[in-house]
Amino acid sequence: MPVCYTRPSMAVHQLIPSFGPGDASGQAALHLQLLLRRMGHVGDIYAEEVAGGLQGLARHVFTLKPKPDDLVLYHHGIASPLSGRLMHMDCKRGVVFHNISPARFYRDTPLEHALVAGRAQVAAMAPFLDVSIGDSDYNSAELRVAGHRNVHTVQLFIEKERFAAPVADAAKLAELSGPGPTLVSVSRVMPHKRFEDLLALHRELLRIRPQARLLMVGGYEPGSRYFKMLQRELKDLSGVHFLGRLSHPELVAVYRSASVFVSMSEHEGFSVPIIEAMASEVPVLAYAAAAVPETLGGAGIAFDQKRYAFLAELAVDLSEDKALRKAVLDGQARRLQHFSPTAAQVSLTRALEGVVAPPPRPRKAPAKRPRVALVVQRYGEVTGGAEAHAAQVAEHLAPHWDITVVTTCAKNHLTWENTFPPGEDRVGRTKVLRFPVTRTRNIHAFNDLSRHVFGHGNERLREEQWVAEQGPLSPGLMEHLGTTQGAYDGYLFFTYLYAPTAWGLPLVADRAMLVPTAHDEPPIRFGVYADVFNRPRVLMCNTPEEVAMLGRFHPNHARARVVGVGVDALPAVPDRFRAKYGVHGRYLLYVGRLEPGKGVPDLLKFHRQLRASYQDAPELVLAGEAHMDVSGEGVRHVGRISEQDKHDALAGALAVVVPSKFESLSLLTLEAFAQGTPVLVNGHSEVLVGQVERSGAGRVYRGLASFVEGLREVGEARDAMGQRARIYAQRHTWPQVVAAYREEMARIVEETHR
Amino acid sequence: MKLLGRDIPTGALVARIEERLRVRGLPTSEPAEVPEDGVEPRVDPLTFNMHALEENADTTRALPLHTHRAGMGQAVLLAKWAFRKTCQVLINETLGRQRVFNGLVRDSYAQLSAEVLRLRKEVDTLRAQAAKPQPPEAPRPPPPAEEGEAPAPRERPLPDIEYGRPSKPSRAKNARASKPPPPKGGPPNLAARPKRGGPKKN
Numbered sequence: 040m041p042v043c044y045t046r047p048s049m050a051v052h053q054l055i056p057s058f059g060p061g062d063a064s065g066q067a068a069l070h071l072q073l074l075l076r077r078m079g080h081v082g083d084i085y086a087e088e089v090a091g092g093l094q095g096l097a098r099h100v101f102t103l104k105p106k107p108d109d110l111v112l113y114h115h116g117i118a119s120p121l122s123g124r125l126m127h128m129d130c131k132r133g134v135v136f137h138n139i140s141p142a143r144f145y146r147d148t149p150l151e152h153a154l155v156a157g158r159a160q161v162a163a164m165a166p167f168l169d170v171s172i173g174d175s176d177y178n179s180a181e182l183r184v185a186g187h188r189n190v191h192t193v194q195l196f197i198e199k200e201r202f203a204a205p206v207a208d209a210a211k212l213a214e215l216s217g218p219g220p221t222l223v224s225v226s227r228v229m230p231h232k233r234f235e236d237l238l239a240l241h242r243e244l245l246r247i248r249p250q251a252r253l254l255m256v257g258g259y260e261p262g263s264r265y266f267k268m269l270q271r272e273l274k275d276l277s278g279v280h281f282l283g284r285l286s287h288p289e290l291v292a293v294y295r296s297a298s299v300f301v302s303m304s305e306h307e308g309f310s311v312p313i314i315e316a317m318a319s320e321v322p323v324l325a326y327a328a329a330a331v332p333e334t335l336g337g338a339g340i341a342f343d344q345k346r347y348a349f350l351a352e353l354a355v356d357l358s359e360d361k362a363l364r365k366a367v368l369d370g371q372a373r374r375l376q377h378f379s380p381t382a383a384q385v386s387l388t389r390a391l392e393g394v395v396a397p398p399p400r401p402r403k404a405p406a407k408r409p410r411v412a413l414v415v416q417r418y419g420e421v422t423g424g425a426e427a428h429a430a431q432v433a434e435h436l437a438p439h440w441d442i443t444v445v446t447t448c449a450k451n452h453l454t455w456e457n458t459f460p461p462g463e464d465r466v467g468r469t470k471v472l473r474f475p476v477t478r479t480r481n482i483h484a485f486n487d488l489s490r491h492v493f494g495h496g497n498e499r500l501r502e503e504q505w506v507a508e509q510g511p512l513s514p515g516l517m518e519h520l521g522t523t524q525g526a527y528d529g530y531l532f533f534t535y536l537y538a539p540t541a542w543g544l545p546l547v548a549d550r551a552m553l554v555p556t557a558h559d560e561p562p563i564r565f566g567v568y569a570d571v572f573n574r575p576r577v578l579m580c581n582t583p584e585e586v587a588m589l590g591r592f593h594p595n596h597a598r599a600r601v602v603g604v605g606v607d608a609l610p611a612v613p614d615r616f617r618a619k620y621g622v623h624g625r626y627l628l629y630v631g632r633l634e635p636g637k638g639v640p641d642l643l644k645f646h647r648q649l650r651a652s653y654q655d656a657p658e659l660v661l662a663g664e665a666h667m668d669v670s671g672e673g674v675r676h677v678g679r680i681s682e683q684d685k686h687d688a689l690a691g692a693l694a695v696v697v698p699s700k701f702e703s704l705s706l707l708t709l710e711a712f713a714q715g716t717p718v719l720v721n722g723h724s725e726v727l728v729g730q731v732e733r734s735g736a737g738r739v740y741r742g743l744a745s746f747v748e749g750l751r752e753v754g755e756a757r758d759a760m761g762q763r764a765r766i767y768a769q770r771h772t773w774p775q776v777v778a779a780y781r782e783e784m785a786r787i788v789e790e791t792h793r
Numbered sequence: 794m795k796l797l798g799r800d801i802p803t804g805a806l807v808a809r810i811e812e813r814l815r816v817r818g819l820p821t822s823e824p825a826e827v828p829e830d831g832v833e834p835r836v837d838p839l840t841f842n843m844h845a846l847e848e849n850a851d852t853t854r855a856l857p858l859h860t861h862r863a864g865m866g867q868a869v870l871l872a873k874w875a876f877r878k879t880c881q882v883l884i885n886e887t888l889g890r891q892r893v894f895n896g897l898v899r900d901s902y903a904q905l906s907a908e909v910l911r912l913r914k915e916v917d918t919l920r921a922q923a924a925k926p927q928p929p930e931a932p933r934p935p936p937p938a939e940e941g942e943a944p945a946p947r948e949r950p951l952p953d954i955e956y957g958r959p960s961k962p963s964r965a966k967n968a969r970a971s972k973p974p975p976p977k978g979g980p981p982n983l984a985a986r987p988k989r990g991g992p993k994k995n
Binding site: 139141147148149152155156158159160161162163177180181184185186260261262263267327329332335337338339340341342343344346348349352353356363366367369370371 | 794797799800806810814817819832833836856859861864866
């Protein structure tokens with residue numbers, strides 16, 4: 040257990056009436072959470088209503104139990120009982136105000152009361168708050184009028200790469216291609232948004248450009264009087280499309296199909312679609328109502344009168360006058376900098392000054408042995424390459440660092456069920472702190488979600504949902520990272536993919552090292568992992584190919600260093616393995632999990648064809664736990680084998696086959712090299728190709744022909760290749776690896792205490 | 794018509810478009826509404842809640858009929874209307890006690906909110922007096938006010954009370970004007986106490 044806790048830092052929780060897709064407040068809460076993590080503050084989102092599938096991201100409000108020093112930020116809009124709940128919470132309190140539509144637009148509707156009640160709640164909360172945040176100066180002004188003190192503006196931000204051209208849904212783009220000009224409006228169909236004015240503008244536009252189109256994106260209520268009125272209005276209009284609610288890639292496609300973005304809204308407290316349009320490189324033409332001029336900040340074009348004939352001419356100019364369009368787009372690009380995460384974080388830091396204390400730092404005098412938290416999703420008697428890697432590193436660094444492994448109680452990586460007892464434990468020479476996992480994983484639902492989000496761009500919500508479902512979710516682990524920042528000099532995170540790293544690393548990024556164990560797989564493209572790769576002090580990679588791949592997907596990644604692992608070769612006696620398992624002739628060997636994801640079916644197929652074509656084809660020996668049928672002529676499955684048996688088998692094999700496409704290192708390859716055995720590897724893995732090219736101790740295959748040819752070459756030059764393999768393996772020794780880790784941690788400690 | 798945009802030649806652009814409108818025979822200046830300036834006014838929560846309780850205390854009254862759904866939504870509205878028409882007596886009987894209870898809630902709230910308003914006024918008066926410069930010799934304070942009466946004006950500086958935040962009973966007692974001032978040098982300055990970091994916890 041780490042000793043000498045300094046004062047624990049406080050959590051910053053967020054409270055929101057409902058949390059679901061397509062909700063601007065929910066997105067704002069996620070964005071604030073991102074900034075708060077970057078500032079070192081841990082905290083969860085709590086909601087009265089959580090949409091299906093998002094329970095990993097937001098918890099029910101009844102479970103919120105803040106400590107007296109914690110801050111709860113409540114996102115307020117329309118009337119909600121949460122405002123009363125906030126006033127009675129025994130902690131610091133704040134509000135994030137997203138504005139409320141004026142009730143005058145909703146006279147004699149059920150909404151009118153809720154809108155006025157929401158404003159009454161704004162005023163009621165004022166005396167009970169430590170900080171009030173408006174997401175625009177306009178909203179901040181409303182807070183001051185309502186009696187709030189300590190009011191700050193923290194602008195919403197946009198991740199503009201999520202609106203880049205490649206994110207757009209190709210099918211939607213094709214569907215929307217056509218003559219222009221194309222006006223686009225994005226908002227829920229509500230009276231104060233003045234869709235009738237959009238139709239009036241479109242009517243004028245049709246007079247001068249008969250093929251003009253008007254695309255309107257946003258949810259609507261088909262039975263409402265307002266929508267029925269709009270339907271009557273557009274009966275004699277061509278080119279009008281109500282597209283309803285769209286997925287994120289479809290929304291980007293609509294923006295990217297637009298000539299001009301138009302807003303006729305008569306009240307906006309901020310207007311997120313305006314900055315989305317800016318990020319999508321669409322000129323903005325907006326009625327200068329409420330906060331709209333402030334959001335535009337001089338960019339785009341705002342107008343003060345709805346003269347439709349004039350505005351139609353202006354829309355044509357914006358569509359067709361290239362110089363005008365470019366000037367507007369350049370100005371919008373400049374304006375977008377104000378809505379970057381970095382700029383918003385500056386505002387948030389200023390707003391929370393004096394309300395929340397900054398996270399504690401380690402004591403001034405550095406310890407003789409740096410106190411290091413090694414964070415990994417599972418630890419101990421578990422199977423898994425990254426976990427084994429973490430355990431090896433921990434054991435080799437234990438003499439040099441005061442290591443505490445911070446991990447979960449899970450053993451099974453598919454379900455994350457709690458198996459190990461929570462609390463302190465000891466594995467070998469290493470202290471281990473385990474925290475329970477709060478949600479088990481339904482792997483089928485997770486696979487469905489994966490299919491839904493892989494292969495195209497997503498909004499942050501969907502990617503965060505994927506990380507939450509990936510898990511393991513352990514609030515205790517996160518709280519430990521957030522509240523004990525004074526107890527550790529540095530952090531070593533293992534594996535980029537899992538929630539403890541994705542959400543925990545940003546809390547302590549300036550003292551963190553990451554061992555990504557990354558390979559080319561769909562989630563590595565997710566924007567939610569940008570902080571994981573960009574913000575730590577150093578990435579400890581396994582191969583140059585891993586570094587190159589990270590550069591492709593996260594070009595702003597932190598400094599990367601190729602470290603890898605050390606290889607321990609046990610003295611081997613090949614005949615011992617042959618005798619024990621009854622293997623007599625020449626054989627190919629694969630050791631590892633026998634499952635489709637590892638490329639085993641292709642290996643079996645190639646071996647079958649090899650045996651059918653060549654009478655001296657070697658046997659195929661498979662060692663490891665089988666999750667599929669591995670039977671076949673000339674195939675020997677020997678099950679799980681001991682370390683000694685493995686090394687005996689490696690030493691005696693004609694070649695070791697590595698059929699997996701997804702490798703960030705391939706310990707099997709290095710162990711084969713250490714025994715002087717060449718390899719035959721899947722050429723679709725850049726890492727494996729790199730290992731073979733650098734060592735000169737193997738061959739690459741990409742199909743049956745190259746598999747056969749590679750095997751022939753390995754057979755002919757086995758001795759020479761084996762010699763080169765041994766030389767290559769000698770470069771991967773633990774003293775070198777340990778020295779690299781120590782050097783990097785010493786640098787972190789030195790800079791932290793400078 | 795005014796265009797706002799830092800990156801465009803607004804004057805030239807307006808002139809160019811006005812000229813095109815003139816050529817098309819369209820009026821170049823139409824009367825139009827100019828957006829209202831300023832933010833939305835404050836809604837006083839005590840007053841609003843009072844009105845809302847009054848409006849909704851009678852549970853036997855129907856809510857306005859409204860639907861946002863087409864088709865079936867209209868049928869549901871019709872069913873609701875028919876239910877009201879035929880079963881109002883039953884509704885009155887079923888919700889009678891609830892109506893009485895709501896009336897009591899409304900009246901209690903009215904009393905409490907009136908009390909809050911009175912206390913706020915008193916606090917405002919005290920704060921205004923505290924802001925005045927201290928006279929050279931403080932006169933004897935008047936006798937304590939009767940319940941329900943406005944507090945008597947005070948002439949000595951008073952502590953800075955956190956507006957709208959309930960204070961502990963002991964402090965409230967200390968702040969009462971009935972306590973005579975110390976003989977010399979004026980009363981102890983409670984405002985000089987270290988300020989608490991957060992709002993009062995209930």
